[in-house]
Amino acid sequence: MRINGTTQSSVASHLAESIAGAMTIRAFGLEDRFFLKNLDLIDRNASPYFHNFSASEWFILRLEILCAIVLSSTTLAMALLQVGSSSSGIIGMEMSYGLSLNIFLVVSLQLQCLLANLIVSVERLEQYMHIPSEAPEIIESNRPEPNWPAVGKVEIHNVKVRYRPNAPLVLHGICCTIEGGYKIGIVGRTGSGKTTLISALFRLVEATEGEILVDGLNISTIGLHDLRSHFAIIPQDPTLFVGSVRYNLDPLLEHTDQEIWEVLEKCQLRAVIQEKEDGLNSVGKLIEYDEPLKLMSREGSLFGQLVREYWSRTSNSSN
Numbered sequence: 001m002r003i004n005g006t007t008q009s010s011v012a013s014h015l016a017e018s019i020a021g022a023m024t025i026r027a028f029g030l031e032d033r034f035f036l037k038n039l040d041l042i043d044r045n046a047s048p049y050f051h052n053f054s055a056s057e058w059f060i061l062r063l064e065i066l067c068a069i070v071l072s073s074t075t076l077a078m079a080l081l082q083v084g085s086s087s088s089g090i091i092g093m094e095m096s097y098g099l100s101l102n103i104f105l106v107v108s109l110q111l112q113c114l115l116a117n118l119i120v121s122v123e124r125l126e127q128y129m130h131i132p133s134e135a136p137e138i139i140e141s142n143r144p145e146p147n148w149p150a151v152g153k154v155e156i157h158n159v160k161v162r163y164r165p166n167a168p169l170v171l172h173g174i175c176c177t178i179e180g181g182y183k184i185g186i187v188g189r190t191g192s193g194k195t196t197l198i199s200a201l202f203r204l205v206e207a208t209e210g211e212i213l214v215d216g217l218n219i220s221t222i223g224l225h226d227l228r229s230h231f232a233i234i235p236q237d238p239t240l241f242v243g244s245v246r247y248n249l250d251p252l253l254e255h256t257d258q259e260i261w262e263v264l265e266k267c268q269l270r271a272v273i274q275e276k277e278d279g280l281n282s283v284g285k286l287i288e289y290d291e292p293l294k295l296m297s298r299e300g301s302l303f304g305q306l307v308r309e310y311w312s313r314t315s316n317s318s319n
């Protein structure tokens, strides 16, 4: 179980990464390499099962041989040592009990092995029970103003972040000030810590040293709920939850229908949702809003312009 747990995660992550990067893999023509690696990982995952199965079969065989020796020797002994007139009946009963004893022994030992394997899950639960929890959701004595952050000035003072107590530092003392209302971009090679900086802002990972002030308020002194509910993040990958349009836009039921329609209007999705029978409460399956080919042929479509510009540039550079 323990080995299976570690090898299974590598199969799953390799599969997920291959699906996500399928286009890149095809572009470099490395389908075979990824396919072989996948087979290799599956083999590695299956080999503990195979060994477990072989060991248990080996064990059962030995146990049955042992039982057969014990049974036959006791039967022989009883047949040779004549004990009274009813000996034949007793020998018959002993033999029938002896045969089923064999099965009981095998089943009970197999169950014991299974229990020893499955108890690993309880052990893991016990480990999870001792994971230190996050900081409190709300600190009553130090709650921010409802309109915080009004300006949006972010001051980062010598922030150092590491993911685990003995892991190396990911952010080595960042110092900067972002004035309110500015749009800034963070640039860096992959693994340089851009996502970590955003995580530190939301305290998904706590800063080991240093402090972050938003509008003059140290974010490490307020509750997590207060902090995270006042900031918004637009992730790189869109995520849709199973549920109605309303649930996806306002899961905590904090906004009126009017506000949601306004947002949909700004995203040019009002007409599409209005067409549906249940409006905001409609639960539909996910469909592509528009096909790329249709978008390209549409008059004034930005997507079409982008594609045409891309093709004109690539044909110019190849000439």
Ligand SMILES: Nc1ncnc2c1ncn2[C@@H]1O[C@H](COP(=O)(O)OP(=O)(O)OP(=O)(O)O)[C@@H](O)[C@H]1O
Pocket (backbone or CB within 6 Å): 163, 170, 188, 189, 190, 191, 192, 193, 194, 195, 196, 197
């Ligand atoms: N959950 C984690 N546990 C341990 N180390 C992590 C974790 N997430 C990221 N790291 C490490 O922290 C470093 C910075 O990673 P981060 O994801 O912040 O980089 P990034 O700049 O966002 O990269 P990318 O451009 O690929 O998104 C990397 O070396 C990475 O291995």
Ligand SMILES: [Mg+2]
Pocket (backbone or CB within 6 Å): 194, 195, 196
């Ligand atoms: Mg990142």
